[in-house]
Amino acid sequence: MKKISFLIFSVLTLSCSSSKFKSSWTRATAPETFLTRFETSQGNFEVQVERKLSPKAVDRFYQLVKTKYFDNILFYRVNPGFVAQFGGNDSVIYNGWNRYKIPDEPVLQGNAKGTLSFARGGKESRGTDLFINLRDNHRLDTLNYNGVTGFPTFGKVISGMDVLEALYDDYADSTMTNLDLMYNDLDTFIKKYPKLDTIYRVRFIE
Numbered sequence: 001m002k003k004i005s006f007l008i009f010s011v012l013t014l015s016c017s018s019s020k021f022k023s024s025w026t027r028a029t030a031p032e033t034f035l036t037r038f039e040t041s042q043g044n045f046e047v048q049v050e051r052k053l054s055p056k057a058v059d060r061f062y063q064l065v066k067t068k069y070f071d072n073i074l075f076y077r078v079n080p081g082f083v084a085q086f087g088g089n090d091s092v093i094y095n096g097w098n099r100y101k102i103p104d105e106p107v108l109q110g111n112a113k114g115t116l117s118f119a120r121g122g123k124e125s126r127g128t129d130l131f132i133n134l135r136d137n138h139r140l141d142t143l144n145y146n147g148v149t150g151f152p153t154f155g156k157v158i159s160g161m162d163v164l165e166a167l168y169d170d171y172a173d174s175t176m177t178n179l180d181l182m183y184n185d186l187d188t189f190i191k192k193y194p195k196l197d198t199i200y201r202v203r204f205i206e
Contacts, residue, residue, distance in 0.1 A: 034062070071200065
């Protein structure tokens, strides 16, 4: 159960600035399928996304990529042989997105190795934090937590899985005790965990 805690993220309550977040960003609808490339400090990998697997989640992921939310953020938790998690940003942008809830959806595709899903800690709690399964984690398909069952995956790594397996993972779960620091004082967080890998950018591939 300890490993599952990575899915439960704190929703910060700091105010959101409209000058840095636009509600119109949340209205974009994703194509039925699309390909994204993640450029990271360990190299590149590509993820194929299928909207039919979790339409509301895919729309949010599409919106985040389109607005460059994932540029220059960390893989802030890499639990070896389990998951790689990312999605933390400065608290203003983070809270802007999280004010717009993603309705819950059923698991149509299981949590196999290489699949992508949003983290969540209860009903309608998917926001900006995502994880990629580093192994088959099918217990996440039916896990019930705070009234919601399972973690719907909606994409899969189709090339570059070796990049994910090379991410620095010695910090494992320890970074989770300092998430407030990451959101509010990123420089200090990086000094504390200097070996974390970075996502430089995520882009659509035509």
